[in-house]
Amino acid sequence: MNPRRALAAVWDFVVGDDWRLALAAATAIGVTALVGAWWLAPLVALAALFWSLRDGTPN
Amino acid sequence: MTGAAAGLALSVFLASAVEAVEAFTIVLAVGTTRHWPAALAGTAAAALVLAVLIAVLGPALTVLPLGVLRVAVGGLLLTFGLQWLRKAILRAAGVKEKHDEEAIFRTEATEAAAAPETPGFDGYAFAIALKAVLLEGLEVAFIVLTFGANQHDVGLAAAAAGAAVLLVLAVGLALRAPLARVPENAMKFAVGVMLTSFGVFWGAEGAGASWPGGEASLPALVAVVLVAALAMVGDVRSRASVPAVTG
Numbered sequence: 001m002n003p004r005r006a007l008a009a010v011w012d013f014v015v016g017d018d019w020r021l022a023l024a025a026a027t028a029i030g031v032t033a034l035v036g037a038w039w040l041a042p043l044v045a046l047a048a049l050f051w052s053l054r055d056g057t058p059n
Numbered sequence: 060m061t062g063a064a065a066g067l068a069l070s071v072f073l074a075s076a077v078e079a080v081e082a083f084t085i086v087l088a089v090g091t092t093r094h095w096p097a098a099l100a101g102t103a104a105a106a107l108v109l110a111v112l113i114a115v116l117g118p119a120l121t122v123l124p125l126g127v128l129r130v131a132v133g134g135l136l137l138t139f140g141l142q143w144l145r146k147a148i149l150r151a152a153g154v155k156e157k158h159d160e161e162a163i164f165r166t167e168a169t170e171a172a173a174a175p176e177t178p179g180f181d182g183y184a185f186a187i188a189l190k191a192v193l194l195e196g197l198e199v200a201f202i203v204l205t206f207g208a209n210q211h212d213v214g215l216a217a218a219a220a221g222a223a224v225l226l227v228l229a230v231g232l233a234l235r236a237p238l239a240r241v242p243e244n245a246m247k248f249a250v251g252v253m254l255t256s257f258g259v260f261w262g263a264e265g266a267g268a269s270w271p272g273g274e275a276s277l278p279a280l281v282a283v284v285l286v287a288a289l290a291m292v293g294d295v296r297s298r299a300s301v302p303a304v305t306g
Contacts, residue, residue, distance in 0.1 A: 032262070037268060038269060038276075053291055
């Protein structure tokens with residue numbers, strides 16, 4: 001397997017269908033590191049999930 | 060056993076059982092339509108690769124400082140958990156097709172029967188079984204390593220995964236049929252909730268936040284994520300105008 005295909009496979013395995021959720025996970029932890037408030041991580045994660053579902057649902 | 064250790068064991072057991080059911084369906088399809096020894100050899104080869112992966116990476120990960128490990132692994136687990144939960148919510152709301160092991164079995168068996176026969180050892184059955192077990196097993200290995208390394212108990216995580224795989228194998232081989240009655244979608248929903256909760260907990264802790272009550276806040280966090288996920292099922296279902304799925 002060439003490196004590009006390997007990277008694509010890893011990306012697909014970890015990040016999956018919606019890259020914004022991976023970004024939200026990194027943001028949740030990054031913002032928590034800056035502010036130090038425990039409630040920020042679940043709030044950011046669940047809000048991101050909510051918006052991802054809103055975008056992914058056929059109306 | 061602490062609450063976190065029990066949560067670890069339960070999460071790994073459920074995730075492993077779900078993946079084992081999916082892999083078993085494919086191995087059963089190629090085994091019954093093609094050649095059992097080749098299908099079992101492919102299964103054993105994949106299991107060996109996964110065991111070596113866990114045995115090598117497990118101790119290596121536990122050497123990392125706990126703070127670094129929790130940020131990195133918590134972040135990965137949260138990413139992974141949110142993806143699982145998103146799919147599980149879409150399935151529970153009736154927007155995404157649910158896993159149907161009997162349909163998958165029929166498709167795999169039809170394809171296996173149509174593939175050309177080879178004299179001697181059946182390379183097709185070996186390759187399909189190897190690929191199925193390796194792909195499904197990689198998710199299990201990832202969960203075993205992340206949960207196990209964070210709790211400094213890769214052994215417990217590996218034991219939980221092994222118990223789930225053995226249980227699925229025992230029931231599956233006894234029935235000689237796809238395990239269609241396993242509540243796979245509900246289990247995936249539960250795993251998504253657990254992965255997300257543990258990812259949030261460890262990621263935030265590694266980033267320097269202090270949870271009120273320490274590990275005692277984990278059950279409350281799991282409950283919050285579960286309630287939020289169930290509310291999102293209702294929201295998705297109502298907006299998609301899909302009739303309620305019962306059972």
